Amino acid sequence: MLERPAGGWGLRSVRARLLAIALLPMVAVFPVVLGVILFWWLAQFDALLVSKAHDDLIIARQYLRRIMERGSAQIAALGQSAAFAEAGRAGGLEALLEARRRELGLDFLYLTAPGGAILAAAPAGARPSAAGERRIVGAALEGRPETSIDIFEAGEMASLDPGMAARARLDLVPTPAAAETERTVETRGLVIHSAAPAPLPDGRVGALVGGSLLNGNLGFVDTINDLIYAHADLAAGSQGTATLFLGDVRVATNVRLFGDRRALGTRVSQEVRDAVLGQGRTWLDSAFVVNDRYISAYEPIADGAGRRVGMLYVGFLERPFRLARWAMMAAVLGAFLIAAAVTVPFLLRLARAIFQPLERMNRTIAAVDAGDLGARIGPLASRDEIGLVAHRFDELLDRLEARDGELRAFARELDARVEERTRQLEDTRRQLVMSEKLASIGEITAGVAHEINNPIAVIQGNLEVAREALGPAADEVRVEFDLIDQQVHRVNMIVTRLLQFARPEEYAGYVETVAPADVAADCLVLVRHLLERADVIVETRGEATRTVEVSRTELQQVVINLMINALHAMPDGGRLGIETRDEDRAEAEGVAITVADTGVGIPADRLRKIFDPFFTTRTQGGTGLGLSISYTLMARYGGTIEVESEVGAGSRFTVWLPCSRDPEA
Numbered sequence: 001m002l003e004r005p006a007g008g009w010g011l012r013s014v015r016a017r018l019l020a021i022a023l024l025p026m027v028a029v030f031p032v033v034l035g036v037i038l039f040w041w042l043a044q045f046d047a048l049l050v051s052k053a054h055d056d057l058i059i060a061r062q063y064l065r066r067i068m069e070r071g072s073a074q075i076a077a078l079g080q081s082a083a084f085a086e087a088g089r090a091g092g093l094e095a096l097l098e099a100r101r102r103e104l105g106l107d108f109l110y111l112t113a114p115g116g117a118i119l120a121a122a123p124a125g126a127r128p129s130a131a132g133e134r135r136i137v138g139a140a141l142e143g144r145p146e147t148s149i150d151i152f153e154a155g156e157m158a159s160l161d162p163g164m165a166a167r168a169r170l171d172l173v174p175t176p177a178a179a180e181t182e183r184t185v186e187t188r189g190l191v192i193h194s195a196a197p198a199p200l201p202d203g204r205v206g207a208l209v210g211g212s213l214l215n216g217n218l219g220f221v222d223t224i225n226d227l228i229y230a231h232a233d234l235a236a237g238s239q240g241t242a243t244l245f246l247g248d249v250r251v252a253t254n255v256r257l258f259g260d261r262r263a264l265g266t267r268v269s270q271e272v273r274d275a276v277l278g279q280g281r282t283w284l285d286s287a288f289v290v291n292d293r294y295i296s297a298y299e300p301i302a303d304g305a306g307r308r309v310g311m312l313y314v315g316f317l318e319r320p321f322r323l324a325r326w327a328m329m330a331a332v333l334g335a336f337l338i339a340a341a342v343t344v345p346f347l348l349r350l351a352r353a354i355f356q357p358l359e360r361m362n363r364t365i366a367a368v369d370a371g372d373l374g375a376r377i378g379p380l381a382s383r384d385e386i387g388l389v390a391h392r393f394d395e396l397l398d399r400l401e402a403r404d405g406e407l408r409a410f411a412r413e414l415d416a417r418v419e420e421r422t423r424q425l426e427d428t429r430r431q432l433v434m435s436e437k438l439a440s441i442g443e444i445t446a447g448v449a450h451e452i453n454n455p456i457a458v459i460q461g462n463l464e465v466a467r468e469a470l471g472p473a474a475d476e477v478r479v480e481f482d483l484i485d486q487q488v489h490r491v492n493m494i495v496t497r498l499l500q501f502a503r504p505e506e507y508a509g510y511v512e513t514v515a516p517a518d519v520a521a522d523c524l525v526l527v528r529h530l531l532e533r534a535d536v537i538v539e540t541r542g543e544a545t546r547t548v549e550v551s552r553t554e555l556q557q558v559v560i561n562l563m564i565n566a567l568h569a570m571p572d573g574g575r576l577g578i579e580t581r582d583e584d585r586a587e588a589e590g591v592a593i594t595v596a597d598t599g600v601g602i603p604a605d606r607l608r609k610i611f612d613p614f615f616t617t618r619t620q621g622g623t624g625l626g627l628s629i630s631y632t633l634m635a636r637y638g639g640t641i642e643v644e645s646e647v648g649a650g651s652r653f654t655v656w657l658p659c660s661r662d663p664e665a
Helices: 014-079 082-090 093-104 135-141 154-160 162-168 218-229 270-278 319-369 385-413 418-499 516-526 528-533 552-568 626-636
Strands: 108-112 118-122 146-152 189-199 205-213 240-246 249-253 256-258 283-289 292-302 308-317 512-514 536-542 548-550 574-585 588-597 640-646 650-658
Touching: 014 093, 014 146, 014 189, 014 205, 014 218, 014 283, 014 292, 014 308, 014 319, 082 093, 082 189, 093 108, 093 118, 135 146, 135 189, 135 205, 146 154, 146 205, 146 308, 154 162, 162 189, 162 205, 189 240, 218 240, 218 249, 218 308, 240 292, 270 283, 270 292, 270 308, 292 319, 319 385, 385 418, 418 626, 512 516, 512 552, 516 528, 516 536, 516 552, 516 574, 516 588, 528 552, 548 552, 548 650, 552 574, 552 588, 552 626, 552 650, 574 650, 626 640, 626 650
Parallel strands: 536 574
Antiparallel strands: 108 118, 108 205, 146 189, 189 205, 240 249, 240 308, 283 292, 292 308, 512 548, 574 588, 588 650, 640 650
């Protein structure tokens, strides 16, 4: 006789296994998953803060570069103007230079002849003491306009304008975490220094030189701050700041020391100073700024000779973001605890509703085995598979009890054969009990398999949806997805062995066989609205006859990105060429798609960086991610993206992909 387990809490009991199934996801799996998600989210949160600081630094750098370029252009235009030539002939250069100095907002403006003689200067009486020693002045005398950020000593500024030297002077403020120094005052000035060639009345070429002092130039840093943070979505209580450093000293800043007093004369922390000024690196991280920690971005500023003379900084207060992060973590953990407090009792009640009927069945079977043929499970509230099995089991017991009565009647009539007949009937009864048990188990198995197949199908379907939604990013969690696939397959195999179902088909991927010439034609249609607004002549040539195995959408994304970049490179119009052709490389057949423009071109020093993330040649707009993403997409299919460019002549981008493979191979 088979031994039946009594109702209890052993690991082999139905009660324990049902409770494990109900509670394991809540008390074990969910906390682990929640911890992983929180860890990933915090890492992404910090990365987004650093990325924002980097983007803000790009804006500040572009603004500084624009200021320098505008100053250089204004001085060059003045030197070539008719008013300048007329004033040189009539002797009114001093008045002209003073008027233009005030109009352009310059601190000094003077004209020097070859050899260093000062022909005219503004303000009146300015006599630069080191004009001939400046590299940009020499370049202008040779006919090349140049602009740089230079350091002026106090004496040189005093020779230009005594007020300029006074404005440049800053008392150093002791600053926590700064490098030790014996200096107490900063007398040097950081100057945007521009020089351009200017024709002299005697036919020679002189140099028109001008400059603006950045020390104490609060309008400069406030403009940067408005450009970056005026409409930025910063956490409540956070504030954006911008600073210009001479060496490690803040000479123009909107960082507050206390109240409304700006932190002029304070110094950067030694950690940042060593990294930026000492090693020439760009700092993108949290850093101590005056009296608190900021998400900071620093980059070195070099003078005309390439020496690191200062730093450009932007950043925002870290504390509100840190508090928001902890508040989010507390909210998530609180929500999990509330969900657990609500869910666990419900799961316990649900599990109890399942194992209580099973325990009644177990007690009834034990009673029948003990000889009580009148024992019954009785009516159950549930109408599920277990309730159906219990009802049929009671019917079986009714039939068995009736048959037992018949057997007893035969026993009274057939005393001679009672022992043999009883043995036969007992065997028959056992076979019937076993048969009904097997039938009951089969029905239970069918019900359980049905209930398993539904959530398994949901899991499998959502897994495929996740794969399609993530696209190439799914490679980062391939191991986890493969593990889920293996476990789902294992459950499917168990159900298959029980019910002998067929295996489900494998998931079909999204890679398809496409003709690059068709994709290029489709892309022209998709960017037609941009082509209509631009003064661009489109030339197409489709000679490719081969096909490639690739995602059509991703290939369109790459080609459209190259077309849009070409249009941005031709703001004044030009020719856009689209060509597809068959091309073999390294003993591999393939197809090349070329996008060429006649735009401004890319300098050689930037050409090798264009596929780097966040690198962009645009002064406005653009994230620097388009070419990096395009390169990654094509590399995944075994392809490449190559570029040829010449400044002023245009650029030529070529996408190469290997051909479709022979299906028989």
